[in-house]
Amino acid sequence: MKIIMGGGLTGLAASYQLSNNSVPSLILERGSILGGLARTFNSGGFRYDLGGHRLLTSNRWVEQLFRELLGDHLLEVERKSQILLNGRYFHYPLRPLNAIRGFGTATSLKILKDFLTEKTRGLYHQRPNLSLQDWVTSNFGRSLFEIYFRDYSEKVWGIGCNQISSEWVAKRIQGISLWKAIRTAITRMRKPQELTLSDRFYYPLEGIGELPRAILKATPHARLEINTEVVEIYHSERRITGLTVMTPGGLRRVKGSGYISTIPVTTLLRSLRPVPPEEIMNEAREVKYRDLIVVVVMLRQDRVTDLNWLYIPQKTVPFGRIHEPGNWSPIMSPPGKTHLVVEYFTSRGEDLWEMSDWALESLTTYHLEKLGIINSKNVIGTETRRVSHAYPVFDLDYKKRMRKITTYLSGFHNLILAGRTGGFEYLNMDEAILSGIAAAERLVGLPHGESTINITDHLIPRGEEIRL
Ligand SMILES: Cc1cc2nc3c(=O)[nH]c(=O)nc-3n(C[C@H](O)[C@H](O)[C@H](O)COP(=O)(O)OP(=O)(O)OC[C@H]3O[C@@H](n4cnc5c(N)ncnc54)[C@H](O)[C@@H]3O)c2cc1C
Structure with missing residues (x-):
């Protein structure tokens, strides 16, 4: 049995590929639903992702996978985004x-x-x-x-x-x-009619959370345990020998023959028993992830914008990006109503992170109204979600630090780090999926070159854009 720590897209893709090789796996996920960053919530018919997640890939195999998994639920959406600069709206990308x-x-x-x-x-x-x-x-x-x-x-x-x-x-x-x-x-x-990959994207009918659910459905040899947090990871003679997990029923031991970690690399290091050398733990303390808060504002009106995203760099506005899910898929909001998902980029311990949900929701409504985007009289509900480890922070020293950490961790013969959060890499969903597939193949010892997929089989270029 192979053990996968984390039930985000990387962990699920790893499990999918193990299953394709008839290898059983157990996915341990801390959250109450699968999908990690790629989850969709439903609040009384208002569906929303944790920041809009568009599907975009330049890899043929991944595109085919999206088609197979989502079938006629894979929508093709024309991209229309703007950036608000000094009170004026510009196309985004510029x-x-x-x-x-x-x-x-x-x-x-x-x-x-x-x-x-x-x-x-x-x-x-x-x-x-x-x-x-x-x-x-x-x-x-x-x-x-x-x-x-x-x-x-x-x-x-x-x-x-x-x-x-x-x-x-x-x-x-x-x-x-x-x-x-x-x-x-x-x-x-x-040639105004010609669309590039950055002019359109794919999106699942029911929100991005449909993708992880579809992967799990196509993975017969996997077992998923939600509400199961990895708290201790034991090792001996350069091998992982077992885990302790915290579940609603209490602590439990889990053992496997190979392990893929997609949980934050800092959590992994802190959970190792015996603890890693002080030199490694010192590096780990400097590895930073950026967190995210999303505030959802539900409105009694058909639409607020015709945009996928609106970017707001202005520093006097505390949030950075807004998306309107109803413009991504028609079933994201109830008939005659709409909602805006507002993203605050922050870090645990900062003032924004420490604010109450109520204060954040009032702040959001106030600024949306001040920007002329909504009329607060139309607000019929609000909801707040906090997302930890949303972005790996690439400061000037991250590479040196991560090199030391990954060199240390690569000493464990039956442990592979993968994904955006686990590998501390700035990956999009298609890349996270490929990372999970590659990790699974390494774990079962598939010789190099015998992969069922061609990672470099690129479609047309993503298109040229000036964006962040
Ligand atoms: C705001 C935002 C917008 C994005 N938009 C796009 C987009 O438009 N297009 C795109 O392609 N990509 C987008 N991405 C990137 C995309 O979300 C990621 O590439 C992908 O979801 C990463 O998957 P992962 O499995 O590597 O990591 P994660 O999704 O972080 O999965 C890690 C999992 O590990 C679990 N976990 C953590 N600790 C433990 C523990 N101790 N025990 C057990 N489980 C644990 C977590 O709960 C989580 O489920 C966006 C990301 C963000 C933050």
Whole structure:
């Protein structure tokens, strides 16, 4: 029996692939429902994800899996998002022509001038792009960094852009330059009907939580235990020998022949018995995840926007992003009603995290009304959910730290770390699924090259966009 710690998409995908190889697995999930970050809640007919989760992949195998698992519940949704900058709405990702119109000629020329200055400077003086600030400034110029990238990034991460590793942003906006964006804008003017992968996405009819449920259904050799938290992990002679789990019925021992961990790497390290060397625990104490609060505002009106997402970098507004689930799938809200899901990026212990649900809900309604997005008279309900370990924080030293930690953990022969939370990697759902599949194949010792999937079998490129 293989043991999988964590019932998010990575853990479920690992279990799915073990099952495909006729290997039984036991998934231990702390929460009361499966899916981890990819869960959907239903509050009196108002369904919502923990921040809208669109399905997007450039991998053929994963796309086919989505189709097989979700069938006619896999909706294709046209993407329409905006960003509110200095009181004006812009397309998101930024489109050059729309930006010129919105910023005005003077600011647009300044953006272009700063961009050219950076490019010219780059010809003579190559600086290392260590931080997000370095990377964005050298690729897009100082003005675009300040107007478009800085405030939103700092809201998400809670630290200055000069403290965020450039690796995160380089991955998110890979292969993009201002020139390419301008070229794309011109091509689009010529062929407006052509949609790229970033113009549309897939979404399950009943919300993203339908995906983990569908994976479990297609996994006959798996057993899922919810409300089961891994609290201690025993090891001896470089092997994991068993776990203690906390369940509603009390503590219990669990034993398997191989283990996949998708739980936060910090939790894993703290649970090991004997405890890891002090040097490793010191590194672990510096590994940070960013948490998230979602506040749902239910309204007695048909729709508030026609958008998938609205991004709000402005620092005087405490939340960063809003989505309206009814624009993702028609059954997400009851007929004649709608709801907004408002995301606060925060960390345990910060003022926002410590606020009561009631205070957060009042704060949300107040700011939504102040921004002119809702009329508070239409609010018929609110709900708050706190999500821990939502984002791995890539500060400037994370790589060095994680290298030490993973080197230590790779010494355990029957333990594999996988996924976004478990592997401390900034993965989207398709990548989390692939990570779970790869972990399962390593655990059963499938020789390299005998995988049933081709991880590099890419579809068309994701499309070019300037986004965070
Ligand atoms: C706000 C937000 C929006 C996102 N939007 C998108 C999007 O639009 N598209 C996209 O592709 N991706 C998106 N993602 C990323 C996506 O959510 C992840 O890639 C994916 O869900 C990661 O799955 P995972 O299994 O690796 O991690 P998780 O989902 O974190 O799973 C880990 C699981 O371990 C469990 N666990 C933790 N500790 C213990 C313990 N001690 N014992 C037992 N169980 C434990 C947790 O409860 C959880 O279920 C988004 C993420 C966030 C935060």
